[in-house]
Amino acid sequence: MSFLVIHTDPLHADFSHELAELAALDVEFRPLQVRTEEEVTAACADAHALLVTYATVGRRALAAMPRLKIVVRTGVGYDSLDVQAATERKVMVANVPDYCVSDLAEHTMALLLAWWRRIVELDRQVRAEGWGRPIKPVYRLEGKTLGILGMGRMGQAVAARARGFGLKLLGCDPHIPRHVFDALGVASVELEVLLRASDIVTVHALLNAETRWSICERTLRLMKPTAVIVNTARGGAIKTEDLVQAIFARAKGSNRTLRDDEIWDLVKRADA
Template sequence: MKIIVTDEVAQEGLALLAQDPRVEINIKLGLKKEELLAIIGNYDAIITRSGTTVDKNLLDAGTKLRLIARAGVGIDNVDVDYASSRGVIVVNAPFGNTNSAAEHAMALLLSFCRNVPRANGSLKSGEWKRAPFTGYELKGKTAGVIGLGKVGGRVATRLKAFECEVLACDPYIAVKRAHDLGVKLVSHDEIYRNCDIITVHTPLTDETRNMIGERELAMMKDGVIIVNAARGGIIEEEALLKYLESGKITGAAIDVFSVEPPKTDVLQKLIAHERVIVTPHLGANTFEAQVNVAVDVSKEILNYLDDLPLENAVNIPRFDLALMDQMRPFLNLMSVMSDFVIQLVDANIDTVTFSYAGNIAHYDCTPLSVCGLSSILNRLVEQDVNMVNATLIADQMGITVEENKSTQSPSFSNMITLTIEGKGEKRTIAGTLFEGSPRIVKLRDYQVDFAPDEHMLSLTYEDRPGMIGKIGTIMGAHDINIASMNLGRREKRGEAMVILSLDSAVPPFVVEEVRKATDATFIKPIHMPGVKCSRGCGCGI
């Protein structure tokens, strides 16, 4: 394999490749785009960091390219979708900087608690002052960790070493992982109400964007300290500034911002605030992390050469085409079902069970299960999940994956059932194909029949006259058109389930209005940005 390296990559990683006789490495740094386009056709793989844009033009010119290795987490500089269409595998190194990120969060927290930046500046200016820099101990404090993944778990361990009581919130982590870390899993609101220190370690998604805003900040204890070394945009910065200025929040330590470099008036005021310490997104910026990511991508290239699974592939891997042809009609169904049901789950996931009934049970259903698992995990974790790494990631999260098969299906010639369980909560969805399109035929123990749409609303309430009218009236008042409605119930005047297909998204305040009007026991908006799989989960759709 002939490999070109176009950005600075730690030599420790490249040494692994240089030792392999199958590999020829050419290091060519600082190439102009035209120069790279002229020679890329000679290479089987490219190793980059953020300095090289791997776009359509480069991929078209790289007629021999089989693999793109990004020595780092972000893949914004790689056109992953087009690479997938060309059959080029993209790998990255999502875990090489986890320790660096965790240590930086602790460095920020300790620097704030002991006034290190201000005391350093004072002493260097020729002053000898001590009283203004009286600090806080971590011992005995209650610390809340939001997000208990690779980084959050490490931060929790370190906080415990400082003799903090650690509470954690992560609805997508199995209870066993929290027990293993020695922390207590609680709700978001319990974190906000009870913690002296709150540190955030979640990805930035639609679910977590502005997750900590006016409501959450107002709920916090007076004197709380907030740390964000995860992603800018998780905390509403304007609201954070407001509560810093009011004195409710003692201080904040921030490494990431919603706009980088930070240029807005709010961010400039936040950075300048005397009780805020800041760094310019340095969480992964250590010598060790750079070595780790170089080693990780080099190992992935060697795995590729040895036909071993790629743990960190972010797009479509290679599969037996004959098997894919057998499963292809059901892959979109599985992806849609998984994407739908995971949005109904609030608890920590312990078990995911895939059940196949009917003719499909005669086949090897493993590709379907892994496709479904990858769709579920793509909603839960920051890294891109595909059919190669889904099982590994589930195992790391403490999630048990089960598969059941029966060639007998009483209702349909083929039916797939997906059950997600965790912390006493259980969600079940079943679907089939109708003229090649996905149909949901069961939710929980309700018989339903609907085709998923981009915008939906699911709710359950006590069945009584006038409820459908109330829902329709509220939607009409807010100019939200109901495309279709599916009602399921077990008995008259019992619990009813309604699934609405809508022409537009339902804002949170409308969801709350519907909940109050119907006394809903459960209500959740569902967003399916593409009913067919378009996330590059590796299912081949």
């Protein structure tokens, strides 16, 4: 049997690049559309290598693939892969750490500007009412403080772009050396200092046990009531229930705790 490479859940249909790379090898390439661990377990038992977009590859799936040598996540984050279980089975795990760095940094700045300058709100008003009535306040971005949570490639790219807007830059990442912060004009601070001082917080950390729910009830209480969060990392960096509670409390001037059904009703409406 030739070496079998399975792409679990590609988002494209043209595999000419993959086939060109594998042409010189005795390799079979098989694209599928499986995402859950149950689907991966059933469909990929004979794989020697996996390319993974969003599929979950956990301990059970790994145990069902005795020939597996490597799993490659075709992006930066690898929280859908059980790295510990793969290590135990001597299966290599790889990612693509420079995937879409510029795209994400530009998108982060686009979201930041759209919110801070009230672009969406103004667009809706003009479409509904025509030109004329001002929306106030709209604040100047220059001189505000941007806190960057996660100073890897993504956070560094955002810092480089944000500096041009005249923002004061704070960063938090215990895994990045100080000279990287200094080169970008970013002050290296602890998380609590960043949250207390920032007018805008952008999130770029990988999702793992250390970073999951970095933004939660405790840390939200540290932030300015007017602060903005832009999360272009994994959703699990923010505890959604706590965020909804905080938004509700600040909007209503209330300390009342929402019931679970109220929280998820607000979450569903936010996601709609």
